[in-house]
Amino acid sequence: MYFATKAFYRKEIGNIWNSLIVHMMKKMKIGLLIIALLSLIPRPIGSEELPLFPVPDGMALQIQFWINVFTLYSDHQMIIHDADKPERIYKIVDFRAYFPDGGGDRIQEREILEREKDKVISILKKLSTTGITDSLSREELRIYRLFGTKPTKNTFVRAAQSVRIQDGMRETFLDGLVRSGRYLTEVKVICEHYDLPEELAYLPHIESSFNPHAQSKYGAVGMWQFTRTTGREYLTIRTEIDERRDPYLSTEAAARHLKMLYRNLGSWPLAITAYNHGLSGIRQAVRRVGSTDLSEIIREYQNKNFGFASKNFYAEFMAAVWVSENVSQYFGQVHYASPLRMTNHELQENLPLSKVIEMFDTSIDELKDLNPALRTPIFREEKDIPEGYRLKLPIRGDEYVFDNSTILENQPSPQNIDEQNNNPETGKWTMLLKNVETWMKTVFSLNRTQTQQSGDENPLFWSVEESEMANKPEMDLSSSIIPENAVSIYSDLQLTEFEITASLHVDGESVVVQPDETLGHYADWLEIPTWTLRRLNNLNFYQQIRIGQKIILSFDRVSKTQFEERRLSYHQEIRKQFFEQYRIEKSITHTVGRGETLWTLAVYRYDVPLWLLMAYNQDKDPNRVKPGEIMTIPIIEKVTPPSNGTT
Structure with a gap:
């Protein structure tokens, strides 16, 4: 069985047409010249057209699986x-x-x-x-x-x-459909601005269920689930502002990022998979397998980082688009949330929250709802809303207005972004x-x-063998790594700033790699190109660094103290954002089996952040875990997010 696509039928019609021509020519014994001339006869319309989103060989049932996950199987x-x-x-x-x-x-x-x-x-x-x-x-x-x-x-x-x-995700997907009503119209406008297929507007269904407040346990944030590393290429990410949480600015960033991926990889199956797995990862897969066929890559490419999520990302996307375009078939009549009614106002100076509320006759709840990029320091009035910030404000009248010109103005046009590439084909859904x-x-x-x-x-x-860790000593509760409102919940994991700082200390001219760190992070904190670090450490272009590895740094542009402060701030933010979304339910013990590592236990077995697993097992060498060793495993549970009236 397979998904029947327009392209499939067109291809088959084209093949039949070719066969008929060849058969007729052989029967009539007409020379090659006449065959060549007759081959110019127009073929059935569309027989040469390639689909934007093809169904790779063997993926039809995989897509159907995800359709069923989204529509048939309930959350229970x-x-x-x-x-x-x-x-x-x-x-x-x-x-x-x-x-x-x-x-x-x-x-x-x-x-x-x-x-x-x-x-x-x-x-x-x-x-x-x-x-x-x-x-x-x-x-x-x-x-x-x-x-x-x-x-x-x-x-x-x-x-x-x-x-x-x-x-099962039936209720979750339905909630995402309802919530998408707030944003989908403008998301499609932004896709159109960048000459991208409008079907990409459905990608947030599999990233976040269209929730701007979504945050993964690995630190990806917002409706489009940008990590800090990728997000900072397009967005402002600071203590007081995180534009990954802004549904429109993050959509504009996602559009630019997707366009870059398509330009480099040349097909949407690869580009969409790279949105999850990374450009360098997919390039490496293409090079090792020797093919650009996604099905072949999924079947043949062996890499511990290329796991279930990456292998299924394109199939999930295809399923999400199909369901989104055929909602009534699966959910009957859906009552979508109303589009946001707001306009933009660019601040001409730094302003405290109280002044903004007074000037624009609004409330904290309205500002939080319309400006999810503003973070806690703003609402505690520890920091001002900065000059130049495009504040989104409610419209009180009857007319729906959304001024997206302030989002898209001064952004590079699609032609400037993609001068060396023909714009990808746009238009209506051509998948199914x-x-x-x-x-x-x-x-x-x-x-x-x-x-x-x-x-x-x-x-x-x-x-696994369970243990409530009754004898585990409590750590210092004065830590600034854990947010204040989490201290009472996570009493068995309180990492002091001293403990964190000790692992981040610069030893001479080098550091030891910690979880969630890359060469890109070091280059960013040092304000130098990544290739400088590769040269200093004799690393080739595709070579990745590993946890526990010693990396030589260059302090030509920043001091060691500045570097350590930036590094500490990065890890503090990861932990703070994690504990805003998750709590530790309990801890259990696990006996390490053959072939298991801290990384495989964290990512594949128990689905917890590696830094958290290492914090619970500080006496273990992350690169030398032996079969038979006893590991402590934190079991985490998602905390109910704040209600914003969108579900």
Whole structure:
């Protein structure tokens, strides 16, 4: 099965047309000259057109998986599936079957998932040794049949190592659709300004559900989830202002960034994947695989950084666009949030918050809602709103006004940004034909049937030994690394400024690399080009630095004290932003297995920031974790974000 695209049908028509011409010429025995002339006959319209967003070979079912995640599976359902082939679903865990009154908590849910995932892994391991026999249980036989005809034992070995859990997202996606009503019109305007396909306006669905306040545990912020490193290429990011949180300025930045990625990579599947994985990462993948075909890259490219999220990012995008363009098919009538009614006013001088409220007859709540880029120091009046800031203010009348000229003015035109590149084709959605709804419903029905078949089975996660860490000594609560409102919650992880500063100290002319640091950060703090650091440390262009590595620095432009202050401020902000969004639910212990590292445990196993895992295991060498060692694992939980009336 496959997604039928306009391009697919046009390509097939074009191929048939070519075959007919060749067949006719052979039959008529006309010479090559006449063949060449007749080949100029106009072909069916569009047979040569390439789609902006093609469905790579083998990705159709992957896209359908994400459509189902967004529309079929609810937030109380968990999907146990194969990470390499997401459409291979082993089990659907519905917490309503365990907690009909809704009384379950996160710890109980995780324990259920751990048990059920272990059951699946045990079955796959059994199948890897026995294959198909008459002694298989009904459940074992069902899972065996998910692998088609004559799977090898190695197939089950690999599958047992790639069992994954995915949350259902129906309610989450619907909330994002409703919230998108506030921003989508202007997001599309900005895409049009940069000659970008308007379908890119749906990308925030998979980044943040159109939530300007979204923040990942890895420090990505805002509707478009910019990291500090990438964000500072386009936006102002300071203690008092973080423009990543501004839905319109961040959209303008995302448009420029996406255009740059497309210019460098030449296709939207690669450019969109690079939005998640990075330009250098995708370039490296293309070079190593020797192909620009995304399906081939996903299948062949082996790199620990190129994980599930990157491999599925384009498929998620395709699914998000399809659902966004066919909302009623999945959600019926959706009542979108009203577009924001506001105008921009550029401040001519630094102004305290109280003065702004007085001058423009507004309130703190209105300013927070319309200006999410303004941070806590502004609202505590520790800092003024700076001169030149484009303040967004509410409009009280009946007329909807949004003055986006102040966002786009003085920005480089698309032609100036992309002089050496033909502008990418724009226009209406060319990905999927609307007249394949019958086919879509068939696939949807098959997936629903599979869900129902597995619904009477039980559901799972990783087996670990739990400990409440009752004997873990408390750290100094006076830390400025943890925000004041978090101290009472995180009493078992209070990193003092001394402890942080000690790890960031400059030793002579060098530093030891810490989590979340890159050469780009060092170059930024030192105000020198990155290539200077590469030359000093004999690093080639694609060589990455690793945690614990010693890096030689150059202090020609800034002092060591300035460097240390900037470095400390960066790590303080990461921790502050993390604890604004997450709390530590508890801690458990984990026995390190063969091949596991701090990095794989943090990113793939427990999904926690590496710096947090290292803080809990300060006696461990991050580059020399041995099998059998006992690690302390913090289990984190997302804190309910502040309500802004947008969901």
